[in-house]
Amino acid sequence: MTGPILFVKAYVPPHLRGGHQVKGYHRRDRPGHSQPAKAVHHPELDHHGEPVKIHQPSTPTPLAAFGDPKAVATVVPGGEVPAQLHGVLFEPWADHPTTAEGWDYVDGVNDDLDEPPIHAPKGKVVASGVVIEEPDGRIWLVAPTNGFGGYRASFPKGNAEPELSLQANAIKEAFEETGLKVEITGFVGDFERTTSVARLYLAKRVGGTPARMGWESQAVHLAPKDKLYGLLNMATDHGPAEAIGAGPKPPPPPKPPAQPYPKNHESGMLF
Template sequence: MPIYHPHQDEHGKPVLIKHPSTPTTAEAWQDAAAIATAIPGGQMPAIINGILVSPWTDHPKTAEGWNAITSQQLDQEEPPLKQAPGFKASAGIVILESDGRVWIVAPTNHFGGYEWTFPKGTVTQDMTLHATAICEAMEESGLQVRITALLGDFTRTTSVCRLYLGERIGGSPASMGWESQAASLVPLDALPRLLNGAADKPVIEALRKYFPIGNGEILAGGGNIVRTLQAIDGFYATYGEWPTHLQMSANHLATLVTHHLSPKGFFKLQSKIKLVVEDGNLIASSTNNRTFNYSRHGWDVHNTRLLAREWLGI
């Protein structure tokens, strides 16, 4: 029986999906180590990583509307896109989840030879790079996203593409447009084997600079990861219960994300304890106002075993 995309193409014609993708089970959406796949019009969980999954029905319909979305604006000034002669300007976004996974899309019928790639598209005369990236994310993945950083500019087959990093704030992959036949949430370490296009290989290398891609939870020991675990252990040794919050400086958090923990390891940390960024001391605390100040007590309190590692599962 022929399978057609729920959405018609730009000419109002039905789109036949020659080799339909297969959706995954509901459990995959909650497993940070699993690949979870959605198909157009398919069933989706109500919530993924604490964010509602619901179609973005009030998205802009005009270039002016897309340009006006405030979530597209970055704090830092961007360099101009260097458009090579004969190459179009395009923009897209790498959408990262809090559990360490990333969204990719499967172009319908492997258009352009791509099995999987990132949402992106050609910049029209009336739309900015930011607006194009946000719009393409909605059209190709069904997701409502916010730009968080600039990843870089990448020369592709027919375009020079500015790719941003971003996060999902709404939408549903089941609402993807006709250009995509599937959208998947995948672990970062699965990208090298899923992204078959040669133009996406430099993107993976750029992502490695932001997020270590590997299978382990702890990528590098010592330093701030040891201090973090000792603060948690010290709290447990003092009060016989686990802390609910961990206060740290922005620099401390940055080293955990970029140096010590893999996306899977950072997800496990965040799933067990709320991280609070504030300059000053490293402090573990609980909702009943109990605190353990690592900066003051350091290694004064010791557990007989590495309980924090066991509790976090790293």
């Protein structure tokens, strides 16, 4: 007589499946049984002071992933991070600016950077953001809360605020979305997106902690360049990834075949 069937939770780490990044999840050993993630509230309130529910929380990776330059490391709000990485401590940026004037004079703006003018076509706005690179070549990405806008992951960025320079705006957006304090080190390019033209700067992390990401993010990833396309599901992010050395961007998905118009059997006309 066989013994009782035991159902033991097993953790499946984030991995690539068919060229797409699959986030980590828990499952039961018996096929067909899974352990869905329970909704949680983000530790940070939104702009209106209201709680934000994360319907499908991301799964953090083990801390050892931070020390592996070939691995994707994932942090969730309030999650664990190592004490430091590449000699820079992970600790909250306690004295960050809180006013537009403060952000406009924030440390990290590169006054020596030679930037071209930026132009946005009619109907689109100007935005700015950063590509934050670690000494081991890995890049910081954000996972928008509840997949906002259809994004699984993206570079930290946001629409330009009229009171701020584009560099100051990019530093502010990086902090709000990743919890990190950054310094601008270079210019990546201007990239047309669905509703904006985004200027992206190259930046380095000099402080902060991803565990203190704002409510707009439900996870922050640190990813090798050769794994960026598996995380960045929107084609609008593929141009920046290619520009920073992620390799040739993947071809666009094939368009579905055109469907013939239904035919009016009485008149023979198409409508």
